[in-house]
Amino acid sequence: MNCETYENQLGDYVDGARASGLPGDARLAAFERHLAGCARCQALVADFTSIRGAAARLEEHVPPPRLWTRVAASIGEPQQRPWWRRPLAGAFPSWAPVAVAVSLALLIAGATWLAWTQEPAAAPHEAVGAPAEPDTAPAEEHYEAAIAGLEQLAAWQDASLDADTRAVLKQNLAVLDRAISESRAALADEPADALAQESLLDALDTKVTLLQDTVALAADADAGSDDAAGAAKELNQ
Amino acid sequence: MRTADLELAARCRAGDADAFEELYRQHARRLFGLVVRMLGSGEDAEDLLQEVFLQAHRKLAGFRGESTLGTWLYRLTMNHCLDHLRGRHAKMSRATDSLDDEGTAEPMAPAPAVPPAISRMDLEKAIDALPPGARAAFLLHDVEGFEHQEVAEILGVSEGTSKSQVHKARLKLRAMLRR
Numbered sequence A: 001m002n003c004e005t006y007e008n009q010l011g012d013y014v015d016g017a018r019a020s021g022l023p024g025d026a027r028l029a030a031f032e033r034h035l036a037g038c039a040r041c042q043a044l045v046a047d048f049t050s051i052r053g054a055a056a057r058l059e060e061h062v063p064p065p066r067l068w069t070r071v072a073a074s075i076g077e078p079q080q081r082p083w084w085r086r087p088l089a090g091a092f093p094s095w096a097p098v099a100v101a102v103s104l105a106l107l108i109a110g111a112t113w114l115a116w117t118q119e120p121a122a123a124p125h126e127a128v129g130a131p132a133e134p135d136t137a138p139a140e141e142h143y144e145a146a147i148a149g150l151e152q153l154a155a156w157q158d159a160s161l162d163a164d165t166r167a168v169l170k171q172n173l174a175v176l177d178r179a180i181s182e183s184r185a186a187l188a189d190e191p192a193d194a195l196a197q198e199s200l201l202d203a204l205d206t207k208v209t210l211l212q213d214t215v216a217l218a219a220d221a222d223a224g225s226d227d228a229a230g231a232a233k234e235l236n237q
Numbered sequence B: 001m002r003t004a005d006l007e008l009a010a011r012c013r014a015g016d017a018d019a020f021e022e023l024y025r026q027h028a029r030r031l032f033g034l035v036v037r038m039l040g041s042g043e044d045a046e047d048l049l050q051e052v053f054l055q056a057h058r059k060l061a062g063f064r065g066e067s068t069l070g071t072w073l074y075r076l077t078m079n080h081c082l083d084h085l086r087g088r089h090a091k092m093s094r095a096t097d098s099l100d101d102e103g104t105a106e107p108m109a110p111a112p113a114v115p116p117a118i119s120r121m122d123l124e125k126a127i128d129a130l131p132p133g134a135r136a137a138f139l140l141h142d143v144e145g146f147e148h149q150e151v152a153e154i155l156g157v158s159e160g161t162s163k164s165q166v167h168k169a170r171l172k173l174r175a176m177l178r179r
Helices: A003-014 A023-036 A039-056 A066-075 A083-088 A096-125 A137-156 A163-189 A194-236 B002-013 B017-039 B042-062 B069-091 B120-128 B132-143 B148-155 B159-177
Strands: none
Touching: A003 A023, A003 A039, A003 B159, A023 A039, A039 B120, A039 B132, A039 B159, A066 A163, A066 A194, A066 B017, A066 B042, A137 A194, A163 A194, B002 B017, B002 B042, B002 B069, B017 B042, B017 B069, B017 B120, B017 B132, B042 B069, B069 B132, B069 B148, B120 B132, B120 B159, B132 B148, B132 B159, B148 B159
C-alpha cells in the first residue's frame, strides 16, 4: 500500500494513538509496520508532531475588558438605550441638578478632549528610556473628577429614587466599576496596551453618563413630588 | 456538566444578568483566541464575538442540552466566523471553492524538515494563510485540543472530514514552515 492510504492512521499516530493488538487496531498496526520502513512517513510524523506541539503552546489572546461591557450593552439593544440605562428611560426635565450634571459632563468632555489631543505633543520632551506614563492618565484624571462631582450630586438625591431603581443603578455601577478595575489591572501589566486604554476610557465615559442620568432621574422624581404637593395644596385651598 | 449547563441556561433565560455574565466569563477567553486566529484581527474578533454573545442570548431558549454549552457556543462562533470569511471572500472576488480545496500536494524536490523549535510568529502567520475550513479544524483540534468527534460536532461535518481537514492543514503548514 502507498503512503496516502494511511492518511487517517498517520494523523491518529501523531495524536498519540498506538496499536494495542486488538482486532479494531488492524489498520493502525499495518501503518506502524509501514512506518518502520518508510522515510517519507517518518518525516511527516516528525514534522506533524513538531507542528502539533507548537500549536498547543501558542499564546493566549485575552479579550479586552471592554468586550463584556459591549456585550452587556448589546443585550439591551431592543430598548434602543444601553441596558444599564433601561430603568432611566423617559424625557428628563431641564432642572437645576440636571444642568449641573450636564455642565460637569460638558466640562469633562472638553477637558478630556484637550488632554487627549495635547498629550502627543508633550511626548518628544520625555527622556528616552524613562518609564512611560500610561497615555490615559490625564483623561482619566478628568473623568475621575467628574465622577466624584456627579457621585456627590447623586448621593444628595438618592432618597428621591425608589428602591428598585436604586438597586438597578447600584448593580449597573458595579458592572462598570468591575470593567474599570479590569482595564486598570490590564494596564498595570502592560501600560501601552491600546485596547486596555480604550476600554478604561469607555468604561469611565459610560459611568459619567450613568451618573448623569441618575441625577436627572432623581431630579425628575423630585419635580414630580413637588407637582403633586402643589396640586394637593390647590385642592385644599 | 450537562446539568450545570442546563441550570445556567435556565437562569440566563429567566433574565438573570449574573448568569449570562457567568456564561461569558466561562467561555469568552477561549472563544476570543479562536476568533482572533480565524479572522486574523483582534478588532474584528471583538465585533464578531459581541454578535455571537448577542445571538447566544437570543437563542438560549432553544438550548436543550444535547451538547455542552461550550460546544454549542463554539458552533455558533465558528458559523459566524465562516460566514464572515465567506463574505470577505466574496467581497474580494477571490477565486476559491466553498471552504478550501487548494492542492495539498507536497513539493517534489526534497525540502528541509520543519525546524524542531517553530517560532510562534511563523506559526501564527502560517495559520493565517490556511484556507478557512482547514484553519477551523486545525485551530479546534491542534490549538484548542478538541477531539475529532467534537470538532465534527462543532463544524457540522463528519469525523472523517475533520481528520482530513486537520491533515490538510498540517501538510500546508509543513510546506510553509519548511521554506
